[in-house]
Amino acid sequence: MSISADERRTRILEAVQGLGSVRVAELAERLGIPAVTVRRDVAALADAGLLHRVHGSVSTTAHRRDSGSGGGPSLGLLVPAVGQYFDEVIAGARTAAGHAGAQLVLGISSYDANADHVQVEQLLKSGVDGLLLAPNWTPADAPGGRAWIEDLPVPAVLVERRPAPGSPAEELDSVASDHRHGVLLALRHLAALGHGAVALVARRDTWTAHEIRRGYAEGCELLGLPPEQVIDIVTPTVDAEAVANSLVEASSRGVRAVLVHNDQDAIQLLPLLRARGLKVPEQLAVVSYDDVFAALGAPPLTAVAPPKQAVGSEAVALLLRRLGSEGPAPVHHVLLLPTLQVRESCGAAAV
Missing domain, CATH: 3.40.50.2300 (Response regulator)
Known part of the structure; x- marks a missing residue:
């Protein structure tokens, strides 16, 4: 079973933290992950300042600092x-x-x-x-x-x-x-564009997801928007088709705007909506939450950006x-x- 990039990188960091310093080839063998994939993930982690690379080896940034604290x-x-x-x-x-x-x-x-x-x-x-x-x-x-x-x-x-x-x-x-305020920003913007109802697509598995759900209920009440039943995401790659179908159904009832938590789920939805004849933004305005890579969507996604x-x-x-x-x-x-x-x-x- 394949694992996500996040899971791979978490495993890499945990392994390097346990070993202190290790050659990339040995790390790939220990984890059972192709060396080319490990090198790519190590490069991304090093760019983020989480690992230190030198001459085919990798160490934690803490290990590097200990040598000259x-x-x-x-x-x-x-x-x-x-x-x-x-x-x-x-x-x-x-x-x-x-x-x-x-x-x-x-x-x-x-x-x-x-x-x-x-x-x-x-x-x-x-x-x-x-x-x-x-x-x-x-x-x-x-x-x-x-x-x-x-x-x-x-x-x-x-x-x-x-x-x-x-x-x-x-x-x-x-x-x-303040994620509740972030949701309010999105709802207020969509209402100003003339949308009388906004759907919410959201997860349940994180603190942020629950804050967004609370912010949606509070924001709809504050702005006088009718709250829609939240469209749940449990497993993104499994639920995406069902979520897209739910949005098509909501659009048929006159709901032409949606807030999606998070960027990854919003970007996965875009081609599924197009395949169902629902054009973004002409027939459905989409706002995502997190703004990690929302700008890379097709079209680029308007997004709530927490000050991470x-x-x-x-x-x-x-x-x-x-x-x-x-x-x-x-x-x-x-x-x-x-x-x-x-x-x-x-x-x-x-x-």
């Missing part, structure tokens, strides 16, 4: 995956840490809340002074699965997560994109401030506003 604080960053959205969050955190003379150590979990604690324990064992945490929390999680956050021995900042009121996590600093790099940068700044504090300091819950990047897919002139 500047003595700054060590910051552990937990993310649910590498690739797409979190690459930019990591890039922002890495740049901010570098400017401050700090070392960033990456921990990769999975979209499974049970894996978070294991990865955090590994980061703590590596000797980090503080933690930047993007755990895979969703409203359906049992509260007990988050109890470990009460016992952290070092300062921590939540990244792209909003703590639940009254939970232990509320006592932590946090930095997140700024989230990573601000999270590092908050953690360094906490580490440098000599006494109690106010807890900061920071929300950064997304922007809307207007392109051809919504039928408005690009700006």
